[in-house]
Amino acid sequence: MLCGKKVFLRAVELEDARIISAWLNDRKCTEHLDIIYPISKRYADSFVLEADEDRYKKVFIIDSPEHRPIGLFIIDKIRWEYRNCEIGIAIYDKNQRGKGYGRDAVETALDFIFNSMNMHLVYLHVEEDNGPAINLYKSLGFEVEGLLKDRTFKEGKYKNVYVMSKTKGGMNI
Numbered sequence: 001m002l003c004g005k006k007v008f009l010r011a012v013e014l015e016d017a018r019i020i021s022a023w024l025n026d027r028k029c030t031e032h033l034d035i036i037y038p039i040s041k042r043y044a045d046s047f048v049l050e051a052d053e054d055r056y057k058k059v060f061i062i063d064s065p066e067h068r069p070i071g072l073f074i075i076d077k078i079r080w081e082y083r084n085c086e087i088g089i090a091i092y093d094k095n096q097r098g099k100g101y102g103r104d105a106v107e108t109a110l111d112f113i114f115n116s117m118n119m120h121l122v123y124l125h126v127e128e129d130n131g132p133a134i135n136l137y138k139s140l141g142f143e144v145e146g147l148l149k150d151r152t153f154k155e156g157k158y159k160n161v162y163v164m165s166k167t168k169g170g171m172n173i
């Protein structure tokens with residue numbers, strides 16, 4: 001388990017499949033995420049079962065200070081040769097947003113990614129209108145690498161998506 005100042009990042013357990021399924025099926029929680037179709041229980045089960053086995057992906061449950069699951073942190077597309085990876089975070093429980101948990105989870109994960117996994121560069125994709133997430137990433141030293149045009153389509157409108165990245169040398173946490 002990774003211990004932050006406020007939150008904990010722990011392995012995903014079989015028992016988490018139900019809450020993950022509830023989160024991913026709640027349109028209010030997944031506004032800025034790349035989730036289009038309803039998620040089946042079978043998908044949630046295999047997501048959990050496969051989480052341990054994938055060499056190119058690491059999934060963490062974000063637990064609140066009271067050890068209640070509030071979100072997911074995913075390290076994906078790990079390129080061990082190039083030492084880069086993509087990250088994604090969501091605090092699905094909306095009542096738990098704005099309390100510093102997202103920042104603490106990303107800071108804790110970045111420390112792990114750079115100093116334990118020995119990655120060189122971390123990148124992410126974020127929709128242009130996702131102000132809270134962009135503010136968070138910029139404040140942690142992520143820089144915009146480029147803008148992908150019309151990359152997602154939500155409620156009848158295309159949205160542009162920023163690619164942002166940060167290298168270990170550029171770490172300011």
Ligand SMILES: CC(C)(COP(=O)(O)OP(=O)(O)OC[C@H]1O[C@@H](n2cnc3c(N)ncnc32)[C@H](O)[C@@H]1OP(=O)(O)O)[C@@H](O)C(=O)NCCC(=O)NCCS
Pocket residue numbers: 029032033088089090091092096097098099100101102103104124125126127130131132133135136139
């Ligand atoms: C983005 C997200 C992870 C931030 O987590 P959080 O716990 O709510 O954020 P924190 O309380 O840790 O705040 C961290 C920083 O984010 C920014 N931020 C958070 N909420 C914000 C808001 N409503 N408006 C503007 N900036 C905001 C601020 O820069 C803040 O720093 P500050 O407190 O020093 O001002 C969370 O809002 C979330 O899960 N959103 C939905 C999923 C998502 O968009 N994921 C990112 C996909 S790329």
